[in-house]
Amino acid sequence: MKTLGIDIGGSAIKGAVVDTATGEITIKRYRIETSQPASVNETVDIVKQIVNHFHWKGKIGFGFPAVVQKGVVKTASNIDKAFIGANVNKLFKKATGCKVNVLNDADVAGYAELTFGKVSRFKGVAIFLTIGTGIGSALFNKGKLIPNTELGHMFMNHGLKAEKFASDAVRKSEDLDWAEWGVRFNDYLLYLETLFYPDMFILGGGASKQYAKFRKQLTISTPVSPAKLLNDAGIIGAALLA
C-alpha cells in the first residue's frame, strides 16, 4: 500500500510517498524549510503545501519532535511551546481532510530501522537514538515499540540534560571536533547502558552519518550500529505506522 509519510523536524518539514510493504520511497521527497521554531499556523500551512504537492487523498503518517499521546502534544523542547496541549491528530486531519496518525519522530524512525534497516527483525532489547538538534529515543523489545521514551532528557552527572550535552547541535555550537564530541556521546551511552543493559544501540539522525569519525571513542560493551535509512527513516516509519 502507498502511504504519505511526513517528518516534522526542527528546521524543515519533509514528506514522501512510501510503499509500506517494501519501505521504498515511490515518489521522491519534498522538503520545505521552516522558521526555528515554526509556529502552529506555519506548521499547519506547510503540511498543507506538502499534501497538495503530492495531490494526496489517502492516509498520512506523521513523525513529530515531541511526546505525542493519543494525538496530544505533551512536550516542546525544540519546538514552539504553543504546541503543548494541541491535538495534532485533529489539527492535521482538519487541515488535510485525510486520515492521519501523529507519533513521536524518534519512535517512527526507529520503527522504520527495525523493520527495513540493517537490524531488521532484531529480537532483543534495542535502543534507537536520533542525534540532531535534540536527542530522540525509541525503545524496542523483540521488535515491539515502547512509545514516548525521552532518553535525551536524562540528566547527566554534571546536571545537564543529555541532549544539551551530547546532541549534534551542541557539537556545532561548542565547536567540538568529532573525537571530543564522541567522548561525550560515549559518556551518554555508558549511562544508558548501566540503566537499561540493551542488546544493541542503533544511531540515527544527522551525526550518525559521520559514525566513522567518532566510533573509536565508543568504549561501551553493547554493540552499536549506525542506522541505514538515515534521512528517510522518519518519513518511512511515519508511513508504516499511519
Ligand code: BGC
Ligand atoms: C524531543 C523528543 C524528540 C527529539 C528528536 C527532543 O527534544 O523531546 O520528543 O524525539 O527531540 O526530535
